[in-house]
Amino acid sequence: MCRNIKPLFNFEPPATRNEMHDAALQFVRKISGYNAPSKANEAAFHEAVEDIEKVVRKLLKSMETNAPPRDRDVEAAKAKERSRLRFGT
Template identity: 40%
Template structure:
Protein backbone atom coordinates (compact mmCIF):
# COMPACT_ATOMS: atom_id res chain seq x y z
CA UNK A 1 0.00 0.00 0.00
CA UNK A 2 1.32 3.47 0.80
CA UNK A 3 4.60 3.25 2.66
CA UNK A 4 4.45 6.86 3.83
CA UNK A 5 1.45 6.12 6.07
CA UNK A 6 2.86 5.44 9.52
CA UNK A 7 1.38 3.20 12.18
CA UNK A 8 -0.68 5.33 14.57
CA UNK A 9 -1.38 2.96 17.44
CA UNK A 10 0.50 2.18 20.62
CA UNK A 11 3.16 0.98 21.20
CA UNK A 12 4.42 2.50 17.95
CA UNK A 13 3.49 6.03 18.99
CA UNK A 14 2.67 7.46 22.39
CA UNK A 15 0.17 10.06 21.26
CA UNK A 16 -1.70 10.59 18.02
CA UNK A 17 -2.80 14.07 17.05
CA UNK A 18 -5.68 14.97 14.74
CA UNK A 19 -3.02 16.18 12.29
CA UNK A 20 -1.44 12.68 12.30
CA UNK A 21 -4.82 11.09 11.55
CA UNK A 22 -5.61 13.58 8.79
CA UNK A 23 -2.17 13.15 7.20
CA UNK A 24 -2.66 9.39 7.04
CA UNK A 25 -6.14 9.86 5.57
CA UNK A 26 -4.81 12.29 2.97
CA UNK A 27 -2.07 9.86 1.93
CA UNK A 28 -4.61 7.05 1.62
CA UNK A 29 -7.01 9.10 -0.51
CA UNK A 30 -4.14 10.30 -2.70
CA UNK A 31 -3.03 6.71 -3.27
CA UNK A 32 -6.51 5.38 -4.02
CA UNK A 33 -7.54 8.29 -6.25
CA UNK A 34 -4.22 8.67 -8.04
CA UNK A 35 -4.34 12.43 -7.45
CA UNK A 36 -1.81 14.35 -5.39
CA UNK A 37 -3.94 17.44 -5.82
CA UNK A 38 -7.36 17.00 -7.40
CA UNK A 39 -8.76 19.24 -10.11
CA UNK A 40 -11.31 21.82 -9.03
CA UNK A 41 -14.21 19.66 -10.22
CA UNK A 42 -13.01 16.78 -7.98
CA UNK A 43 -12.02 18.85 -4.93
CA UNK A 44 -15.30 18.38 -3.02
CA UNK A 45 -15.28 14.60 -3.45
CA UNK A 46 -11.58 14.41 -2.56
CA UNK A 47 -11.98 16.52 0.60
CA UNK A 48 -15.07 14.57 1.67
CA UNK A 49 -13.15 11.31 1.28
CA UNK A 50 -10.26 12.61 3.37
CA UNK A 51 -12.66 13.63 6.15
CA UNK A 52 -14.50 10.28 6.03
CA UNK A 53 -11.26 8.28 6.15
CA UNK A 54 -9.94 10.45 8.98
CA UNK A 55 -13.13 9.90 10.98
CA UNK A 56 -13.02 6.14 10.39
CA UNK A 57 -9.34 6.06 11.34
CA UNK A 58 -9.96 7.94 14.57
CA UNK A 59 -12.88 5.66 15.41
CA UNK A 60 -10.68 2.62 14.84
CA UNK A 61 -7.89 4.00 17.03
CA UNK A 62 -10.38 4.88 19.77
CA UNK A 63 -11.77 1.33 19.81
CA UNK A 64 -8.55 -0.68 19.59
CA UNK A 65 -7.49 -2.50 22.74
CA UNK A 66 -3.76 -3.03 22.99
CA UNK A 67 -3.00 -5.87 25.38
CA UNK A 68 0.13 -6.20 27.43
CA UNK A 69 0.50 -2.52 28.23
CA UNK A 70 0.93 -1.41 31.82
Protein backbone atom coordinates in the same frame (compact mmCIF):
# COMPACT_ATOMS: atom_id res chain seq x y z
CA MET B 1 0.23 0.03 0.24
CA CYS B 2 1.59 3.52 0.59
CA ARG B 3 4.93 3.70 2.39
CA ASN B 4 4.16 7.16 3.76
CA ILE B 5 1.27 5.95 5.91
CA LYS B 6 2.71 5.25 9.34
CA PRO B 7 1.22 3.07 12.08
CA LEU B 8 -0.69 5.25 14.53
CA PHE B 9 -1.88 2.76 17.13
CA ASN B 10 -0.34 2.23 20.57
CA PHE B 11 2.07 5.14 20.73
CA GLU B 12 2.88 7.43 23.62
CA PRO B 13 1.87 10.17 23.19
CA PRO B 14 -1.17 9.05 21.16
CA ALA B 15 -1.56 9.97 17.51
CA THR B 16 -2.59 13.56 16.92
CA ARG B 17 -5.46 14.75 14.72
CA ASN B 18 -2.82 16.05 12.29
CA GLU B 19 -1.24 12.60 12.00
CA MET B 20 -4.65 11.02 11.41
CA HIS B 21 -5.48 13.66 8.80
CA ASP B 22 -2.14 13.15 7.04
CA ALA B 23 -2.68 9.37 6.92
CA ALA B 24 -6.20 9.86 5.53
CA LEU B 25 -4.89 12.31 2.93
CA GLN B 26 -2.14 9.90 1.83
CA PHE B 27 -4.68 7.09 1.57
CA VAL B 28 -7.06 9.16 -0.60
CA ARG B 29 -4.15 10.32 -2.77
CA LYS B 30 -3.07 6.73 -3.31
CA ILE B 31 -6.57 5.44 -4.07
CA SER B 32 -7.58 8.35 -6.32
CA GLY B 33 -4.27 8.70 -8.12
CA TYR B 34 -4.33 12.46 -7.50
CA ASN B 35 -1.79 14.39 -5.49
CA ALA B 36 -4.07 17.41 -5.82
CA PRO B 37 -7.53 16.90 -7.34
CA SER B 38 -8.99 18.94 -10.18
CA LYS B 39 -11.59 21.58 -9.33
CA ALA B 40 -14.30 19.17 -10.51
CA ASN B 41 -13.17 16.50 -8.02
CA GLU B 42 -11.98 18.73 -5.19
CA ALA B 43 -15.12 18.50 -3.03
CA ALA B 44 -15.34 14.71 -3.31
CA PHE B 45 -11.60 14.39 -2.58
CA HIS B 46 -11.76 16.50 0.60
CA GLU B 47 -14.97 14.82 1.75
CA ALA B 48 -13.28 11.43 1.40
CA VAL B 49 -10.31 12.64 3.46
CA GLU B 50 -12.66 13.87 6.21
CA ASP B 51 -14.66 10.62 6.20
CA ILE B 52 -11.54 8.45 6.41
CA GLU B 53 -10.08 10.62 9.15
CA LYS B 54 -13.25 10.11 11.21
CA VAL B 55 -13.05 6.35 10.69
CA VAL B 56 -9.38 6.34 11.71
CA ARG B 57 -10.18 8.23 14.93
CA LYS B 58 -13.00 5.79 15.70
CA LEU B 59 -10.78 2.79 14.99
CA LEU B 60 -7.92 4.02 17.16
CA LYS B 61 -10.29 4.81 20.05
CA SER B 62 -11.90 1.38 19.91
CA MET B 63 -8.74 -0.75 19.63
CA GLU B 64 -7.25 -2.37 22.72
CA THR B 65 -3.91 -3.98 23.46
CA ASN B 66 -2.01 -5.39 26.40
CA ALA B 67 1.30 -4.34 24.87
CA PRO B 68 3.03 -1.34 26.41
CA PRO B 69 2.84 1.84 24.31
CA ARG B 70 5.70 2.33 21.88
CA ASP B 71 7.95 5.35 22.09
CA ARG B 72 7.92 7.50 18.94
CA ASP B 73 11.60 8.44 19.25
CA VAL B 74 12.70 4.83 19.65
CA GLU B 75 10.59 3.73 16.66
CA ALA B 76 11.97 6.61 14.57
CA ALA B 77 15.53 5.59 15.46
CA LYS B 78 14.79 1.98 14.44
CA ALA B 79 13.36 3.16 11.11
CA LYS B 80 16.39 5.38 10.51
CA GLU B 81 18.73 2.45 11.19
CA ARG B 82 16.76 0.17 8.83
CA SER B 83 16.98 2.88 6.17
CA ARG B 84 20.72 3.27 6.72
CA LEU B 85 21.25 -0.47 6.37
CA ARG B 86 19.09 -0.62 3.26
CA PHE B 87 20.30 2.47 1.43
CA GLY B 88 23.65 3.28 3.05
CA THR B 89 24.72 6.58 4.59
